[in-house]
Amino acid sequence: MPSNLILRAANQDDLGFLIEIDLLDEGCTTPEVYTPEELIKHRAKISAFITNADHGAWILEDVGVGCTAGVIMCRFRDPMCEVANDEDRFVLAAMTGDWPSSDKGYCSMFQLWVAPAYRRQGLATQLKKHTETEATQRGIYAIYTHTEEKNAHVIALNLKLGYREIRRGPIWDEMVRVSLVKRLEVL
DSSP: OOTTEEEEEOOGGGHHHHHHHHHHOTTOSSOOOOOHHHHHHHHHHHHHHHHOTTEEEEEEEETTTTEEEEEEEEEEEOTTTSOOOHHHHHHHHHSOSSSOOTTSOEEEEEEEEEOGGGTTSSHHHHHHHHHHHHHHHTTOOEEEEEEETTOHHHHHHHHHTTOEEEEEEESSSSSEEEEEEEEOOOO
């Protein structure tokens, strides 16, 4: 990582930027259009990545020029303490065989973004590895992520980092997405 970049936890001052990046949704073929009411709910959803203990958001900041170079957000899932939602059921059903018991937690990555001027410098790898380390320190045994099938470079990055494809197909709409997981060595 270049010396002028620092990795830090996101804070309330970053909320507007995190919302902007999520709404930009660069990895999606068709960005969503939100009503004013949906934007209020979306703000609360993204705010949780800063304020809730079971969420995480990290910023790669270029302190030399005062701009954000990258972002990653995730949610630490605990099936024993939460009511399972559709994502939980889907992910846990996919982790069969050599995976630990499904009562263990997992981390669901949400929104990996690197600014265009900083791409192809290993920053996405740095952000993903930081999230894996954070998950491992929390006793999490697996990371889950998905991307649209057309994002071949993101799929290749995940495979290079040891993720394995567990599913290819529509999840909540007709778009084909690739779901990947990585088993972590818990400390």
